[in-house]
Amino acid sequence: MLTIYQSLGGRVQAALGRAFPKDTYSSKESGYILDPQLVSASKPEFGDFQINGALQLTKILKKPPRDIANAIVEELIRDETFLEICELPEIAGPGFINITLKPQCLIRELQERINDNRLGVPSIKYALEGQSNPPVIIDFSSPNIAKEMHVGHLRSTIIGDCLARVFEFRGHQVLRLNHVGDWGTQFGMLITHLKQVAPEALSTVNAINLGDLVKFYREAKQLFDEDKNFQRNSREEVVKLQNGDPLSLKAWRLLCNQSREEFQKIYDRLHIHLNERGESFYNPYLKEVIESLNESGLLVIDDGAKCVFLEGILGKDGLPLPVIVQKRDGGFNYATTDLAAIRYRFNNSPKGDGACRLIYVTDAGQANHFAGVFQIAERANWIPKGARVEHVPFGLVQGEDGKKLKTRSGETVRLRDLLDEAINRAEADLRRRLSDEGRIETEEFIAHVSTTVGIAAIKYADLSQNRVSNYQFSFDRMLSLxxxxxxxxxxxxxxxxxxxxxxxxxxxxxxxxxxxxxxxxxxxxxxxxxxxxxxxxxxxxxxxxxxxxxxxxxxxxxxxxxxxxxxxxxxxxxxxxxxxxxxxxxxxxxxxxxxxxxxxxxx
RNA sequence: GGGGCUGUAGCUCAGCUGGAUAGAGCGACGGUUUCCUAAACCGUAGGUCGUGGGUUCGAGUCCCGCCAGCCCCGCCA
CATH class of the missing domain: 1.10.730.10 (Isoleucyl-tRNA Synthetase; Domain 1)
Structure with missing residues (x-):
């Protein structure tokens, strides 16, 4: 009903103007336009649309609301175009005007829908003939290499995919970016540890499975926290990697490939398509970030670290909060990578994506981080005029006890286990129904239906919740018929x-x-x-x-x-x-x- | 200490730019099947919208204070 709403909006605005020409004129002069407030009806008994403006205009027009409503209606019923699409408007309550569309008008609209494979949804117009629109970038999912995807990745992956699909349907060019955690100190730790306990994993494809890799990762983290020597070796390993040592790079690539294959299995089951572009991609651009910040005068060296102090955001001591972009030891951290990413994504080709809108689908806990990073990008003039950058936050996935979702033994829930369980439960439900109803179906049918229903239930349960609040995960509720x-x-x-x-x-x-x-x-x-x-x-x-x-x-x-x-x-x-x-x-x-x-x- | 998010029916949640008597679903209670899949439909009960102020014709919605819960806050991401 978008087109009807728009044309109706024009009729109503015009009627208001004709009813109160003097005030419309003077308010136009002062840059203020009388707003009739045409909105969809709040209840079916009020018709299709309602005009709320009469109540608010009493002050400007110095007349009782019902008089104003009357005046608008009188003008509306003189408008032949209006009468073609609407029944006679009705004034109700203190001064609402209710508008009901004529059946022929609805039929005409319906007729158009039937012959429209876009179902009435307009496709955005391309700026210039033959040129493609600048891409909308959606950054979502983003698991970490050498870790399994867990319930924490669920919402980002599902919500991000949905948004990408909507933008694509609207005609935008969409870049679905998987900003995987494929760089940083964790690789130093992991490689150091693997050298000692499972060197074959660093040189042979698929020598160990991802489950073991996760175990090794956990051990490495513990060693890193406890053992000074191990810490030093890990740091050296990171430096080797960052300097492009061939053996380190080879090991790193193996680890990444192995994780990638596992991620892909999950994405395939979820029917989600993503372009991987991990943190490491931005390594060549990190230095430029520092240089550019320095040139724009935002860079401050504090306690040996290169920082940018934020405006309007205070730290514990009441002083402006710094964002560290280069550590005392010369290393970069995630803020630097995120800044480099923003810069690259808005920059034009070949050293950039030339994006017009940037959307980050991550948990709400990162709100502060993104607010800081966006502010820096803004102040450094990296965001082109008219371009947008947005954090799309979402709440935690909680168990039915209201706490963060964990397995019975208290570990994070792996995504594949979650999917398996939903499908198994859907299958059990289906088999019960088949036997209750005496239906006979092939095993192929049962497998297909349970898989589709199970995955659909997980996705829908997540998407149907307002993403900002935390969300209570319940198999029973999501699979309920x-x-x-x-x-x-x-x-x-x-x-x-x-x-x-x-x-x-x-x-x-x-x-x-x-x-x-x-x-x-x-x-x-x-x-x-x-x-x-x-x-x-x-x-x-x-x-x-x-x-x-x-x-x-x-x-x-x-x-x-x-x-x-x-x-x-x-x-x-x-x-x-x-x-x-x-x-x-x-x-x-x-x-x-x-x-x-x-x-x-x-x- | 500073900042963010959340608080609506017994439970899980909607409520778009402030609009008419605050809505669903589940659960509870009651009804509907000679008829296209009853995995459905119809009805009843259930509310001081955390709390106290303010703004105005009008506040669940906007502003301020307070209470509660969760999350973040300089070299992890």
């Missing part, structure tokens, strides 16, 4: 596929769309909201808004399906209803696709 869950949405689609199997032609050509039931109109109105939801998502970056919409659409559809006969209806109603079913299926499928969730025909 009722409520705002993946299985509920998938089931709505299965019902529609069922209609097609029972002889309903979802693609029947219909000359004239004809609807007579309230449930049909509810469904139509819900379907027409899709474009607005997607466009808002691009701005607000809150996937739960899309989930909410899809859930409401499913509910509205289920009510329609339950209360209105479809296959048993007479023509022309039968075909018209099938058209609604088809558009519902298309919308649900597109919505789920944007969430990164594949759908099913039967389950």
């Amino acid at each position: 009722q409520g705002n869950t993946a299985p509920y949405l998938l089931y709505a689609l299965v019902r529609i596929a069922g209609l097609a199997r029972k002889g309903g032609n979802l693609n029947a050509a219909v000359n004239e769309l004809l609807f007579i039931e309230a449930q049909e109109w509810e469904l139509i109105r819900e379907l027409l909201k899709f474009d607005e939801v997607i466009v808002n998502l691009e701005e607000e970056l809150l996937p739960n808004r899309l989930c909410n919409y899809l859930f409401e659409l499913s509910q509205t559809f289920n009510r329609f399906y339950d209360q209105v006969p479809i296959l048993k209806a007479n023509e022309p109603y039968r075909n018209c209803r099938l058209v609604l079913c088809r558009l519902t299926a298309d919308t649900l499928k597109q919505g789920m696709t944007l969430l990164g969730i594949p759908t099913l025909e039967r389950m």
